[in-house]
Amino acid sequence: MNVIAVKDLKKYYGTTKAVDGVSFEVPQGQVVALLGPNGAGKTTTIEIIEGLRKKDEGEIYYFGKKVDEVDKNVKVQIGVQLQKSAFFDYLTVYETIELFAGLYNVQAKKKDIEKLIDLVALGEKAKSKVKNLSGGQLQRLALAVALVNDPKILFLDEPTTGLDPQARRHVWQIIGELKEKGKTIVLTTHYMEEAEKLADKVFIMDHGKIIASGTVQELIKLIKMDSYIEFSSDSPQVLLKEISNLRMTNHERLILPTFDVEESIHMLLNKAKQLKVNIDNVIIRRPNLEDVFLNLTGRSLRD
Ligand SMILES: Nc1ncnc2c1ncn2[C@@H]1O[C@H](COP(=O)(O)OP(=O)(O)O)[C@@H](O)[C@H]1O
Ligand SMILES: [Mg+2]
Structure with missing residues (x-):
């Protein structure tokens, strides 16, 4: 079953065709990657699906049902890790997750929050202030925050951009574990290694359009070279x-x-x-x- 489907999505900013007729499906339990360079339209595409931006044209389906507006009913089922996350420098990891749980109206018990902190491997940092976290730790905190409402679907916008290779692999490992737990994941990236490592299906985006799609193997077969x-x-x-x-x-x-x-x-x-x-x-x-x-x-x- 497709958890999400979008048809002919369009979003123009003046003469910039940020999203220019994008269609794709996200099957349940899979990791789907939008792969493309900076400015390809990845963030605009997923933020429209998340309900953070308004589309100009096109259709969005969640669980087979067309949604005209991405409202509360949808939002309780999705978790969002933004390309840039803003946290409060002087809150601890624990307090940050607690705060977001409150914002989501989730009754988070101490052990739920601790479980989440363990899941993103921040156990040793639970009492550290946000301002003292490394880039990789911040990205993992953003993951924890995206998971605070135990969503079925997770959107990750460039989850490892700017991280060193070791921190990147750590985030990949956690995303892999989330997939094993049955989450459906939509991620954007401009790292081909990330798509190769994580994605069941890759949609290659450029200039607001999907220019190729398939499994990594299928896409590589497009190259008729040995x-x-x-x-x-x-x-x-x-x-x-x-x-x-x-x-x-x-x-x-x-x-x-x-x-x-x-x-x-x-x-x-x-x-x-x-x-x-x-x-x-x-x-x-x-x-x-x-x-x-x-x-x-x-x-x-x-x-
Ligand atoms: N709010 C906005 N106003 C004007 N132009 C925008 C806005 N958001 C994105 N764009 C433009 O749309 C195109 C796609 O941007 P974006 O979706 O952020 O791409 P990506 O995430 O793939 O880097 C870019 O040319 C960008 O400059
Ligand atoms: Mg982006």
Whole structure:
């Protein structure tokens, strides 16, 4: 069953088509990711579904029923982690959750709050003030707050943006546990690793539109390439002129798609020698979601 469905959602800000005809479904118990670069329209899309912004056009369905306005009946079933969470610096972790429970009109007992704190692995920080939390701890507190009304559906807007890799993996682990508990999760991200790691289904967004969708495997299959040879060079422009299907990422890495790694490596090394340019830091890898995005748009997910 689909917990959420949206059809042809539109939201324009003046001439900016923030959301420009977006349709997708969220099956029960799954993690669905909206993956796209900054400005793609991810936040606008989910905030309309959460009832935080008004749509211009389109339809929203919760549990198969069309909702004209995302009202209280819907809101009691959803939990929202905003892209930027504002908490009170001088409240503790415990007090913050207690405060939000009050705002949601939830009768939170001490043990409920403690359970929530354990769930997001903030046990040792329960009595710490918000202002003393790290970025990762703040994101986990935001998760706890989103869970305070024990929602069936959880919206996470860029849950790991700005976190270091270790803190990011920690948040991923908790999101995985929430999925195992049966929560349906809609998340936005511009990290392809996040979508690859967590999502049952990925909707790739760009310029207000969904440009591709499917499981990670299905999306990667869109790339009809076997492998990529990725490397750096001191003279990328020289190589780009000489090798037709070579291209450069926003991060100054060169990528050569290939069906025959051995032959391509040979060709590459010969060219480099012949042109007297240096090739360094070579890796051979399978296509990933970043390549899918690059193939579809000619740009990288991150700039
Ligand atoms: N309140 C707003 N007023 C004007 N333009 C907005 C507003 N919110 C978003 N936009 C614009 O809409 C586009 C999509 O933004 P957003 O939904 O935040 O994208 P994302 O979350 O994918 O980064 C961007 O071009 C952004 O500048
Ligand atoms: Mg956003």
